[in-house]
Amino acid sequence: MTVAIEMGQTTAGAAAAMDLEELLATRLLVQGNSGSGKSHLLRRLLEQSAPWVQQAIIDPEGDFVTLAERFGHLVIEAEDHTERGLQVAGERARLHRVSTVLNLEGLDAENQMRRAAAFLGGLFDVDRDHWYPMLVVVDEAQLFAPAVAGEVSDEARKLSLGAMTNLMCRGRKRGLAGIIATQRLAKLAKNVAAEASNFLMGRTFLDIDMARAADLLGMERRQAEAFRDLERGQFMALGPALSRRPLRLNIGPTATSPRNSTPRLMPLPEATLEDARAVILAAPPPDASRPQRRPAPDLLEQLRAAKSAVPESRPEPIEVPVSAEELAERRERVDRTLRAVLAAPDAGFRAVGVLYQEFVVRCRIEGLGAAVPDLTEFRRMLTHARAGLGTDISGDDAWQEVMLRASILPDDMQGVFMMIARAAKEGWPCPGDAAIARAYGSHSLRRAQRLLGYMEEQGLIVCQFDGGGRRFVTLVELAWATAPGDPNADDLPAEPVQSAAPA
Numbered sequence: 001m002t003v004a005i006e007m008g009q010t011t012a013g014a015a016a017a018m019d020l021e022e023l024l025a026t027r028l029l030v031q032g033n034s035g036s037g038k039s040h041l042l043r044r045l046l047e048q049s050a051p052w053v054q055q056a057i058i059d060p061e062g063d064f065v066t067l068a069e070r071f072g073h074l075v076i077e078a079e080d081h082t083e084r085g086l087q088v089a090g091e092r093a094r095l096h097r098v099s100t101v102l103n104l105e106g107l108d109a110e111n112q113m114r115r116a117a118a119f120l121g122g123l124f125d126v127d128r129d130h131w132y133p134m135l136v137v138v139d140e141a142q143l144f145a146p147a148v149a150g151e152v153s154d155e156a157r158k159l160s161l162g163a164m165t166n167l168m169c170r171g172r173k174r175g176l177a178g179i180i181a182t183q184r185l186a187k188l189a190k191n192v193a194a195e196a197s198n199f200l201m202g203r204t205f206l207d208i209d210m211a212r213a214a215d216l217l218g219m220e221r222r223q224a225e226a227f228r229d230l231e232r233g234q235f236m237a238l239g240p241a242l243s244r245r246p247l248r249l250n251i252g253p254t255a256t257s258p259r260n261s262t263p264r265l266m267p268l269p270e271a272t273l274e275d276a277r278a279v280i281l282a283a284p285p286p287d288a289s290r291p292q293r294r295p296a297p298d299l300l301e302q303l304r305a306a307k308s309a310v311p312e313s314r315p316e317p318i319e320v321p322v323s324a325e326e327l328a329e330r331r332e333r334v335d336r337t338l339r340a341v342l343a344a345p346d347a348g349f350r351a352v353g354v355l356y357q358e359f360v361v362r363c364r365i366e367g368l369g370a371a372v373p374d375l376t377e378f379r380r381m382l383t384h385a386r387a388g389l390g391t392d393i394s395g396d397d398a399w400q401e402v403m404l405r406a407s408i409l410p411d412d413m414q415g416v417f418m419m420i421a422r423a424a425k426e427g428w429p430c431p432g433d434a435a436i437a438r439a440y441g442s443h444s445l446r447r448a449q450r451l452l453g454y455m456e457e458q459g460l461i462v463c464q465f466d467g468g469g470r471r472f473v474t475l476v477e478l479a480w481a482t483a484p485g486d487p488n489a490d491d492l493p494a495e496p497v498q499s500a501a502p503a
């Protein structure tokens with residue numbers, strides 16, 4: 001039996017198939033400049049082959065975690081595990097034949113290399129009884145097998161290069177089919193690239209990459225010039241699993257989308273220079289890779305600056321006057337629409353831009369076309385909704401105070417702060433790390449802890465633990481405190497997002 005998966009169409013309109021069994025017996029190299037469509041291609045390949053074969057994805061940017069939703073991949077947050085832990089995880093993934101995404105997002109180069117190497121090592125070292133076929137996809141492979149020494153330690157480079165060489169040179173016997181993608185062929189270690197016998201070449205501009213590609217494919221350099229003219233999503237295919245002659249094909253659509261989709265052009269928000277100053281020059285977020293202590297900033301000074309940035313009154317859009325009832329009814333419908341958008345199970349992890357697009361579409365369907373909040377307003381509503389607040393809390397003085405304090409934090413942290421503030425105000429247990437991470441749009445528990453640390457450094461909160469290891473948070477100056485809560489609790493007790501409609 002041969003299994004052919006469909007990658008897309010040839011430029012002549014015929015189906016372009018890839019022979020999966022042939023691929024498992026060989027290896028694949030994908031190259032193309034940034035934006036040429038490599039990650040999209042890998043996603044298509046993974047989606048099409050998911051029903052047939054186990055997969056592991058080394059994912060430096062966290063692009064592929066969305067495969068989990070539809071195809072059931074286990075997402076492993078590399079940040080949360082030691083090298084030893086990841087090696088064992090690699091072995092177990094093979095033993096139990098579970099498809100995995102190793103998310104290396106948020107780690108520095110050194111740790112990305114070390115942890116990817118550990119995980120690949122686990123896949124590689126497993127006992128002979130478990131040498132089932134498996135696709136191992138490495139996106140941005142030049143990060144893990146760089147052609148020249150970079151700024152990382154020699155040890156990290158050796159580990160990572162060794163693991164990649166094993167994958168590409170010695171993996172086949174063990175059932176591991178390496179699939180690697182790179183932006184710059186010239187930056188990828190030669191011995192790693194040389195083992196591939198299938199190629200998908202995308203748009204390439206630099207002569208040095210073109211020359212390497214021509215060498216690898218055994219083409220004349222002049223022929224390789226054609227790579228310049230390829231469009232996004234177009235690749236030249238060659239190799240036993242693909243085509244015996246260079247074949248130009250268009251990669252087909254995918255069922256899932258990357259978590260961070262390409263930015264779209266949008267009208268710029270209208271803001272005064274003073275607003276802009278306060279927003280752009282607000283306190284920087286914590287350094288994700290190397291948390292460091294810094295002197296506590298002058299909170300009052302920052303609050304004053306933030307306050308002057310809050311416009312005294314928002315200019316009303318010019319429109320036909322509507323009654324207070326109509327306004328309230330409209331607001332309730334906007335609220336309901338927001339709740340519907342946030343009800344999706346993955347809503348907590350999607351980029352604001354993506355959520356906003358969905359929100360706008362739903363608003364239009366609801367007939368709210370003219371009353372759709374702009375992106376800035378949407379962010380504010382989102383922050384409140386994620387904190388479990390309605391959109392209209394302007395009447396509550398205590399909340400005004402909380403919002404003022406929140407405004408010294410970067411936008412994406414404000415929701416987390418408001419969520420904690422709400423728990424404190426109501427005397428609920430302090431949310432666990434998982435709930436905090438989710439409100440921040442992340443899966444990483446470490447990041448949740450760092451966020452709390454940052455807010456504490458900013459002088460907004462004080463974190464304490466009781467005798468039982470449960471955490472409670474007190475808001476500085478307001479003296480609201482949460483009840484003690486288990487930091488490892490799976491999630492918040494489900495708390496419905498409240499309606500914002502005035503009673």
Ligand SMILES: Nc1ncnc2c1ncn2[C@@H]1O[C@H](COP(=O)(O)OP(=O)(O)OP(=O)(O)O)[C@@H](O)[C@H]1O
Pocket residue numbers: 032033034035036037038039040041183232233234250251252253261262
């Ligand atoms: N065949 C295609 N059909 C439709 N959209 C595509 C196709 N290929 C790529 N795109 C879109 O083009 C954009 C860039 O593609 P992608 O992220 O795959 O590029 P890349 O080569 O991985 O770039 P980088 O090297 O910067 O990661 C994405 O928004 C992607 O959805």
Ligand SMILES: [Mg+2]
Pocket residue numbers: 038039040139
């Ligand atoms: Mg990419």
